[in-house]
Amino acid sequence: MRIVTSVAAMQRLALQWKRRGTSIGFVPTLGYLHQGHISLVKKARRSVGKRGVVVASIYVNPTQFAPTEDLANYPRDLPRDKELCRDAGVDVLFVPSDKQMYPAWDKAAEDPARGDARPTGFSTYVIEESLSRGMEGESRPTHFRGVTTVVAKLFNIVLPDVAVFGAKDFQQAAVVKRMVRDLHFPVKMVVAPTVREADGLALSSRNKYLSEEEREQAVALWQAIQLARQAVRTSKEAIPSSRLKAELKWLIETRPAARVDYIEFFDPQTLQPMANVQRGAHIALAVVVGKTRLIDNGRL
Amino acid sequence: MRIVTSVAAMQRLALQWKRRGTSIGFVPTLGYLHQGHISLVKKARRSVGKRGVVVASIYVNPTQFAPTEDLANYPRDLPRDKELCRDAGVDVLFVPSDKQMYPAWDKAAEDPARGDARPTGFSTYVIEESLSRGMEGESRPTHFRGVTTVVAKLFNIVLPDVAVFGAKDFQQAAVVKRMVRDLHFPVKMVVAPTVREADGLALSSRNKYLSEEEREQAVALWQAIQLARQAVRTSKEAIPSSRLKAELKWLIETRPAARVDYIEFFDPQTLQPMANVQRGAHIALAVVVGKTRLIDNGRL
Numbered sequence: 001m002r003i004v005t006s007v008a009a010m011q012r013l014a015l016q017w018k019r020r021g022t023s024i025g026f027v028p029t030l031g032y033l034h035q036g037h038i039s040l041v042k043k044a045r046r047s048v049g050k051r052g053v054v055v056a057s058i059y060v061n062p063t064q065f066a067p068t069e070d071l072a073n074y075p076r077d078l079p080r081d082k083e084l085c086r087d088a089g090v091d092v093l094f095v096p097s098d099k100q101m102y103p104a105w106d107k108a109a110e111d112p113a114r115g116d117a118r119p120t121g122f123s124t125y126v127i128e129e130s131l132s133r134g135m136e137g138e139s140r141p142t143h144f145r146g147v148t149t150v151v152a153k154l155f156n157i158v159l160p161d162v163a164v165f166g167a168k169d170f171q172q173a174a175v176v177k178r179m180v181r182d183l184h185f186p187v188k189m190v191v192a193p194t195v196r197e198a199d200g201l202a203l204s205s206r207n208k209y210l211s212e213e214e215r216e217q218a219v220a221l222w223q224a225i226q227l228a229r230q231a232v233r234t235s236k237e238a239i240p241s242s243r244l245k246a247e248l249k250w251l252i253e254t255r256p257a258a259r260v261d262y263i264e265f266f267d268p269q270t271l272q273p274m275a276n277v278q279r280g281a282h283i284a285l286a287v288v289v290g291k292t293r294l295i296d297n298g299r300l
Numbered sequence: 301m302r303i304v305t306s307v308a309a310m311q312r313l314a315l316q317w318k319r320r321g322t323s324i325g326f327v328p329t330l331g332y333l334h335q336g337h338i339s340l341v342k343k344a345r346r347s348v349g350k351r352g353v354v355v356a357s358i359y360v361n362p363t364q365f366a367p368t369e370d371l372a373n374y375p376r377d378l379p380r381d382k383e384l385c386r387d388a389g390v391d392v393l394f395v396p397s398d399k400q401m402y403p404a405w406d407k408a409a410e411d412p413a414r415g416d417a418r419p420t421g422f423s424t425y426v427i428e429e430s431l432s433r434g435m436e437g438e439s440r441p442t443h444f445r446g447v448t449t450v451v452a453k454l455f456n457i458v459l460p461d462v463a464v465f466g467a468k469d470f471q472q473a474a475v476v477k478r479m480v481r482d483l484h485f486p487v488k489m490v491v492a493p494t495v496r497e498a499d500g501l502a503l504s505s506r507n508k509y510l511s512e513e514e515r516e517q518a519v520a521l522w523q524a525i526q527l528a529r530q531a532v533r534t535s536k537e538a539i540p541s542s543r544l545k546a547e548l549k550w551l552i553e554t555r556p557a558a559r560v561d562y563i564e565f566f567d568p569q570t571l572q573p574m575a576n577v578q579r580g581a582h583i584a585l586a587v588v589v590g591k592t593r594l595i596d597n598g599r600l
């Protein structure tokens with residue numbers, strides 16, 4: 001496995017592969033990898049075959065974190081990530097620095113106290129204005145603009161034929177798919193199923209933040225999804241979403257450390273909220289457990 | 301010369317060229333071509349050589365026109381454009397329809413009167429937030445977002461190694477260059493000099509709108525640039541830009557049909573306005589002659 005840290009070297013490599021007709025599979029991550037990521041790598045391998053190449057990237061992208069969020073504390077363990085990637089069959093691990101990804105970022109220009117500050121810095125963003133509005137977009141207003149921008153950058157650097165995203169970040173996958181369609185990126189999007197612990201908790205790098213007690217209570221997200229599914233599948237009529245939300249919120253918040261950020265029922269294609277919930281609808285929820293914000297989703 | 305009207309066919313062709321290592325030169329235009337465009341085509345040819353391919357596109361992109369602007373009346377003459385491209389050595393002329401470029405555009409979703417409207421439409425934009433702010437960006441607030449978005453789309457469809465833009469749209473070239481840098485498009489940007497009529501008027505498809513009298517008065521833009529250049533080059537000290545602006549405005553508006561929209565002096569790298577003008581500064585101006593808005597620029 002080759003480790004590449006420079007944008008120019010990664011892009012050169014990708015352009016060489018293109019010239020040779022080598023298929024490129026790509027798994028962008030924030031690192032601190034778990035079996036969920038590994039399942040994406042394996043999906044990428046199946047997509048490009050033995051003769052293709054699989055690139056994974058590890059980059060904790062600052063523009064998708066708000067100033068109040070956990071950017072500085074986001075868990076990192078590069079030695080372990082390298083081992084996991086090597087074992088999973090990654091060909092190239094792309095690990096750029098902030099300086100590589102945002103070379104022109106002019107911190108001075110962000111400081112209004114400096115009279116000589118000039119906007120010579122980074123100034124281009126990709127924005128998605130429909131699917132990104134609700135749920136995570138509402139709770140984290142600048143999040144998706146950071147995601148679409150960095151994914152566009154990574155796509156232009158890695159030039160993938162296939163990119164694999166996890167279904168755990170359902171809205172993210174929908175937003176990136178929309179970007180790929182609207183901007184005609186020559187990339188096939190694959191969304192791979194969420195990997196779960198034995199008790200149903202979705203794998204997430206942020207699970208590391210949980211204390212033992214919080215870890216137990218975190219299963220509430222999965223239980224809420226299951227309860228909603230059961231309710232919808234046993235009801236003859238559509239259920240008012242307000243009622244179902246209230247029930248699930250109550251269920252979740254019986255755990256002392258758990259506080260619901262949002263619960264939403266929506267059309268999985270358009271992400272438009274549904275007033276009445278029936279089979280085929282999608283649920284997504286965000287719950288803060290202790291100080292850790294967890295998300296999950298599922299089809300009902 | 302091959303004419304391609306489908307996005308999918310154009311992208312397939314481009315991917316084939318990539319696989320063969322063929323260099324792709326690209327000249328995006330709004331059509332109604334003149335010798336300025338032809339000079340860009342020739343520049344593209346010189347960049348990719350005989351064994352490369354030159355693609356020109358003709359697309360009057362609706363998202364870069366405001367509702368009040370001349371989208372519907374923008375001059376078109378496809379038969380003539382084809383002939384000019386063929387003669388200039390274009391290999392592929394890409395002429396997509398709106399339906400090809402914005403297939404998901406949901407007109408219904410734009411109409412708030414329709415209760416069932418769903419945002420299934422086009423929703424991804426590329427925005428540049430620094431260089432695009434002043435001058436054209438101030439006079440035409442949604443213009444550059446349309447430009448960066450459509451250029452990103454075209455780059456993903458045509459996959460050029462080299463793209464050639466005209467210096468006449470100086471700010472546009474700067475904004476697109478910035479986008480290419482910030483998003484790491486694997487594209488080399490070339491900016492080719494403005495081509496002028498014998499009396500100095502910059503070639504523009506919009507010159508077609510001018511009556512005979514207006515055409516005579518339109519030379520005022522070029523004369524203003526020359527006067528500014530002369531003033532700067534003969535002055536021992538930097539000249540306050542407010543004074544120079546007032547003089548040029550007066551000069552231009554002695555023509556009865558001419559009204560200044562803006563005159564700006566700025567750093568050609570950052571596009572930041574300069575309070576005092578000296579050699580090396582750049583001037584850009586927009587002047588409405590009759591009903592036709594013309595722009596021009598030059599280095600002082």
